[in-house]
Amino acid sequence: MTTKPPVQLRIVVDLNRCQSYGQCVFAAPTVFRFHGEELLEYDYAPGERVRAEVERAATACPVQAIALGTPATKASR
Amino acid sequence: MSTGHIVVVGASLAGLRAAEALRDEGFTGGLTLIGDEPYLPYDRPPLSKAVLSGRLSEEHIELPQLRTIDARWLLGVAATGLDRPHQQVILADGGRIGFDKLLIATGTRARPWPVAAGDAPRGVHLLRGRDDAATLHAALKAGPRRVLVIGGGFTGSEVASSCRDLGLAVTLTHRGAAPLSGALGSTLAHFTIGLHRDAGVDLRVATTVDALDSDETGQLRRARLSDGSAVDIDVAVVALGAVSNIAWLAGSGLLTDHHGLRCDATCRVYTTEGGFADGTYAAGDVAYWPHPLYHDRLVRLEHWGNAIEQARVAAHNMVHDSGELRTHDQLPSFWSNQFGVNIKAIGLPTAADQVVITQGSPAERKFVAAYGQKDRLVGALAVNSPRVLDGYAALIQARAPFPPILNAPDAPTDHDPLPAGFPQTLASTTARH
Numbered sequence: 001m002t003t004k005p006p007v008q009l010r011i012v013v014d015l016n017r018c019q020s021y022g023q024c025v026f027a028a029p030t031v032f033r034f035h036g037e038e039l040l041e042y043d044y045a046p047g048e049r050v051r052a053e054v055e056r057a058a059t060a061c062p063v064q065a066i067a068l069g070t071p072a073t074k075a076s077r
Numbered sequence: 078m079s080t081g082h083i084v085v086v087g088a089s090l091a092g093l094r095a096a097e098a099l100r101d102e103g104f105t106g107g108l109t110l111i112g113d114e115p116y117l118p119y120d121r122p123p124l125s126k127a128v129l130s131g132r133l134s135e136e137h138i139e140l141p142q143l144r145t146i147d148a149r150w151l152l153g154v155a156a157t158g159l160d161r162p163h164q165q166v167i168l169a170d171g172g173r174i175g176f177d178k179l180l181i182a183t184g185t186r187a188r189p190w191p192v193a194a195g196d197a198p199r200g201v202h203l204l205r206g207r208d209d210a211a212t213l214h215a216a217l218k219a220g221p222r223r224v225l226v227i228g229g230g231f232t233g234s235e236v237a238s239s240c241r242d243l244g245l246a247v248t249l250t251h252r253g254a255a256p257l258s259g260a261l262g263s264t265l266a267h268f269t270i271g272l273h274r275d276a277g278v279d280l281r282v283a284t285t286v287d288a289l290d291s292d293e294t295g296q297l298r299r300a301r302l303s304d305g306s307a308v309d310i311d312v313a314v315v316a317l318g319a320v321s322n323i324a325w326l327a328g329s330g331l332l333t334d335h336h337g338l339r340c341d342a343t344c345r346v347y348t349t350e351g352g353f354a355d356g357t358y359a360a361g362d363v364a365y366w367p368h369p370l371y372h373d374r375l376v377r378l379e380h381w382g383n384a385i386e387q388a389r390v391a392a393h394n395m396v397h398d399s400g401e402l403r404t405h406d407q408l409p410s411f412w413s414n415q416f417g418v419n420i421k422a423i424g425l426p427t428a429a430d431q432v433v434i435t436q437g438s439p440a441e442r443k444f445v446a447a448y449g450q451k452d453r454l455v456g457a458l459a460v461n462s463p464r465v466l467d468g469y470a471a472l473i474q475a476r477a478p479f480p481p482i483l484n485a486p487d488a489p490t491d492h493d494p495l496p497a498g499f500p501q502t503l504a505s506t507t508a509r510h
Binding site: 010011012014015016018019020021035036037038039041043044045067068069070071072073074 | 410418461463
C-alpha cells in the first residue's frame, strides 16, 4: 500500500477576473484547460509535483486571476 | 482595534477572506470562526457544474487559505442567537462565544419547496452546500428517467446543463419569459432559450410547477405544471433562489428584513432603533446595503467577488474603526458557465430600464450588451466575449451615458435601445440614517 503525499498546494481562480487568455493552460496543461472556447476548468488541488508549473501559470496570467495557498486547517495556523 | 477578540459567524468564502484580511490589517487578537457546516471553507460555484457532472468531487473544491490566520474554528456548530448586551454569540449546543467585535457572514440558504417539512417526496433536492451536491450527484448517477429543474436562474440553468452533460433527460420550468430573465432581463436573456433547447433540455418558459406527486412509498414520480401538462420524473431540483440566514438574529435588535441584514456601505450593521450596532459588521450574501455607485440603491449581492471584497472592507473597518473607514463601492461582477457558453456581467443589470446590443450577435451566441438606466450606463453583459468588460467597467464607473458610443468594429447595424424586460417594481427607498 502506498501512502499519498499530503496535499499542500491549493489554488482558486477568480473567474470574474479571468478573461480566458489561456496562459495558464500553456504553463500547466494538466491543471488548467478550456471547455469550449472560453470556459476555464481547473483542478483546485493539483499536487506538489506541479507546483512550479502552477506558480508559472499564476505569474503568467495577464489579469492575475490565480491565487495559490495552502489547505485551510482547523489547527491554529 | 488591533487586539481583543473578534468572532466571525460564517466560515465560508466571506468568513475565510475576512479572517485573512483581519490579519493583513494588523489584528493580533483572538479570532474565532463559527460555521454551521462541518467543513472547512469550500468553493460553491462548482457545486452546480463540475461537482454535479462528476469532474470534481465535493472534497476537491476546498478553498485555499492565502495566509496564516491563527484562528479557532468551530465547525458544524450553528449560531442560534446573539446576546448583544453580553456580547455573546449563542450556539445550537447552548455554548456562548464572547466577542469584542463581530462579523456576520452567515450567507444564504436555498429557498425550499413550499411544503411542510416531511411532506416533500423523496427525490426533491435543494442545492446549496457540499452535502446537497453529493446527494444530488448520487441521485443523478443512479440514472433517473427524467430530472425536473424548478427555476431557470443561474443555479437551475447550470444544473440543467450538468444533467445534459450526464446524458440525462431534463425538463426545466421557469416563471419568466426566458431562463436568466430575473438576472439579465427578458430581452437579453432570450438567447438562452436556444442554448437549453439545442442541448436537449425540455424547456418550459412562463411555467411553474403546481404539484409534485409521489408514489405509495413517498418517492417522487410526477410533476404537474401550470400549463396543464404532467411530466414523469424521478428527481426534482428546486432552484428558486436563496434566502438570507438571518433567523438566528431574531430578537437581537439588529435590523433585518426579508432581504437580509441591513448595513451601510462601510459594512456597519444597523439596529432596529436606527443607529449602528457597536462593533458589529456584515459581509457577503447576508448583507443588504446601499451601493454608492448606484445612488445608494439597496442591494444584496450573491456574487463570489462581493463576498471577498466586502469581507476585506469590513475587516479593514473593524481594525481601523477610529480611523478612516473604507467604503464598499466595488463594481459588481458575476459569471456563469453553462452549455459550453461563458456568460459574464458587470454592474447592476437589474437597475436598468433599457438595453442595447453593442457588439456581436445573440444569434451567434457571442455578443456584448449594455444596460442603461435613464440615459446612464449601469451594466454590461458579455456572452462568450470575456475580454471586453474592462472597457465597459471603466465607462460605468465614470458614469458614462447610455447608449455608450463605442464605434466597435463588430457593432450590429441595428443599435436602437430596447426595453430591458425586468419586472416593474417601485424604486428602492434609501433608508438614510
